[in-house]
Amino acid sequence: MRVGLTMPDLGNLTERRQSLECRVVLISSDQQLAGEWVEALNITASQHENPFGLRFESVPLPGVERVLRQEANLQALIVDAGIEPAGLAAAEQLADRLYAFRAQLNVFLVAQDCSLTVSARQRFDELFDRREGNFNQIFRLVQAFIARRASTPFADTLKEYVFSARDAWHTPGHSGGDSLRSSPWVGDFYRFMGEHIFNTDLSVSVQVLDSLLEPHSVIQEAQDLAAKTFGAEHTFFLTNGTSTANKVVIQQILGGGGKIIVDQACHKSVHHAIVLNRCEPVYLKSVLHPQYGIYGPVRRADIEWALEEHGDARLLVVTSCTYDGLRYDLQPIIERAHARGVKVLVDEAWYAHGYFHPDLRPTALECGADYVTQSTHKMLSAFSQASMIHVQDPEFDEFRFRxxxxxxxxxxxxxxxxxxxxxxxxxxxxxxxxxxxxCMRMVEKLRRAVDETGVFRALGQDELIPGPLAADNIRLDPTKVTIDISASGYSGKEMQIRLFDRYGIQVEKTTYNTISVLVTLGSTESKLLRLVHAVKQLAQQRRRRLRAGRPRRLPEFTCLTCLPADAYFSDAEELPLMDDGIQAERRLVGRTSADEIVPYPPGIPVLVPGQEISAEIVQFLQQLLQGQAATEIHGLIFRSDEPMLRVVRDAPSREPAGAEPAAGEPRSSGQGP
Known part of the structure; x- marks a missing residue:
């Protein structure tokens, strides 16, 4: 819509964007109109400031899909509805197809003597009459919409403020880097980091930069643009990561308590939010791929069972996609939750890019999620810790959310x-x-090169989805490439070290027999060349593995003896985990954990606060700490190098809902398996 549309200073844009070229395609079955409009608009573009390099051309309807797929510089489409009422319906259908393919493009409608419906008006950015003769106006409007989408209101204001060179008599204390610049001791750090890392580090006292906590100008404008770009009703920026985003959303729905259905393998921030808000969790067990030690999503049947069994639940939390790229068929899950009055939070930390390619859609927002959290820094071009919360909850209370x-x-x-x-x-x-x-082309090249070694294998969707999930329509984000290294004779950790030490390549993660790499916007052909070269070299250095590794299966979830918050904030004592093995087991079995204990990898809790400790759990943790390849375990306390577990002295008597049983196991009465 034209409301609120403003044009940036085109004079300033021209110098910076000389190399840009934006194609605008007119789709019409009327060859005469198409020819006249394209010619007139291109003449107009040549006579006016044209910083984006707008170039107009006509494409017949059968050629639209080819243009959408192949034309990288396409930025807008003008759809001619003709003069018949039926043409308007066809134009609306075409607009829906365009949206489903590339939702970010601007789409304009050309119509004549048609009674426009409200839905038709909402489908198009602007309307033009077929008899229009003012091509200057059409050109300016098309340019204005593209300029609006290309604007960065906050980043531009920050840059302008820095270049205005104001004297700083406010925080932070380095005062634009002046405290470091001439120092003989720390001046090297200033030079290493660069001038702008310091002079963009400013105080909330600078009012022209708006307030992140109460935005009214450029930050709010930037957030509104983000909401439109990602397909949300509202978007909020965060500078302390998706960990905080998850806590904020859970507090919004369950602040003060309530029942939450959640994947046991969710991010630790969700478990922390459960403690902070005194939530009553119903834990769902993610499915392990036994061959590769990769934990995938929860079975849809288990989610549906939990929704049926726990009618008083208020929030469902799922992670899609997972660290390894597996993502749910979300729409039926979200529809089932909404039918029972349950809000849905989807942690899309690893999937902020999904909305921008048709092969990666639909996203959580498109499937109806109420809240979506994204780590914009993981796959896109934002700085670390930069994240977004997207909202489309029909009952959204914005004041309370803020x-x-x-x-x-x-x-x-x-x-x-x-x-x-x-x-x-x-x-x-x-x-x-x-x-x-x-990125997709790079993925294809990488997968092909890996498979051609005859030693390594790039695992596909069918190979990564464990059997119990076969009927759940689980999909794979191809930008996460998992490579099976079993035939090389090396463990995942050994391969990671070799790639780093010998070839200067750092991978994203490992299991005992896989390594994973991410193909992102920052991946280049040169980086791909070096990775492929390294893989080929290492394939020639295979060795006989003395003992085949196998994944460590997490012990079964036991049950909760109290709310996680009650356990975490209780009077607790520390008990040794090793302590001659058997003696430690005797003292710990049957006690209630006061902390979250998380082996990394895979980063899934073995214990959560309030969970009863079993012999299997004690033995599992002892095995992780023994040997040369000891596993990093978060949540343990070390006293004089002795690992200790914090346990509740006197567990409260309340027994909330526990975990959903693993696939194939009998279900309990709702208190955990």
Whole structure:
């Protein structure tokens, strides 16, 4: 819509964007109109400031899909509805197809003597009459909409403020880097980091930069643009990561308590939020792929069972996609939850790019999720810790949400992070599809090169989805490439070290027989060349493995003896985990854990606060700590190098809902398996 549409200073844009070219395609069955309009608009473009390099051309309807798939510079489409009422319906259908393919493009309608419906008006950015003769106006409107999408209101304001060279008599104390610049002791750090990392680090006292906690101008404008770009009703920026985003959303729905259905393998921030908000969790067990030690999603049947069994639950939390790229068929799950009055939070930390390529859609928002949290920094171009919360809850209470957000957000946000969110949003709005198309081609090259070694294998969707999930329509994000290294004779950790030490390559993660790499917007052909070379070299250095490794299966979830919050904040004591093995087991079995104990990898809790400790859990943790390849375990306390577990002295008597049984196991009465 034209409401609120403003044009940036085209004079300033021209110099910076000489190399840009934006194609605008007119789709019409009327060859005469198409020819006249394209000629007139191109003449107009040559006579006016044209910083985006707008170039108009006509394409017949049968050629639209080819243009959508192949044209990286396509930024807008003009759809001619003709003069018949039926043409308007056809134009609306075409607009829906365009949206489903590349939702970021601007789409305009050309119509004549048609009675426009409200839905038709909402489908198009602007309307033009077929008899229009003012092509200057049409050109300016098309340019204005593209300029709006290409704007970065906060990043531009930050840059302008820095270049205005104001004297700083406010925080932070380095005062634009002046405290370090001439220092003989720390001046090297200033030079290493660069001038702008310091002079963009400003105080909330700078009012022209707006307030992240109570935005009214450029930050709010940037967030509104992000909401439109990602397909949300509302979007909020965060500078302390998706960990905080998850806590804010859970507090919004369950602040003060309530029942939450959640994947046991969810991010630790969700478990922390359960403690902070005194939630009553119903834990769902993710499915292990036994061959590769990769934990996938929860079975849909188990989610549906939990929704039926726990009618008083208020929130369902799922992770899609997982660290390894597995993502749910979300729409039937979300519809089932909504039918029972349950809100849905989807942790899309690893899937912020999904909306920008048709092969990766639908996203959680498109499937109806109420809240979606994304780590914009993981796969897109934002700085680390820069994240977004997207909202489309029909019962959204924005005032309460802002209060919940402000409880967790810093009152001294890093402005460079906010600017990076603004810029990352712009990049996806203007070139997300074309950049992801390049990523997909790289993925194909990498997979082909890996498989050609005859030693390594790039695992596909069918190979990564464990049997119990075969009927759940689980999909794979191809930008996460998992490589089976079993035939090389090396463990995942050994391969990771060799790639780093010998070839200067750092991979994302490992299991005992896989390594995983991410293909992102920052992947280049040179990086791909070096990775392929390293893989080929290492394939020639295979060795006989003395003892085949196998994945460590997490012990079964036992049960909760009390609320996690009651356990975490209880009077607790520390008991040794090793202590001659058998003696430790005797003292610990049957006690209630006061902390979350998380082996990494895979980062899934073995114990959560309030969970009863079993002999199997004690033995599992002891095995992880023994040997040369000891596993990192979060949540343990070390006293004089002795690992200790914090357990509740006197567990409260209340027994909330426990975990959903593993696939194939009998279900309990709702208190855990």
């Amino acid at each position: 209060e919940n957000l402000n409880m967790h957000a810093s009152t001294s946000p890093q402005y460079a992070m906010i600017a990076s969110l603004d810029v990352a949003r712009k990049q996806m709005a203007m070139e997300g599809y074309s950049r992801l198309r390049v």
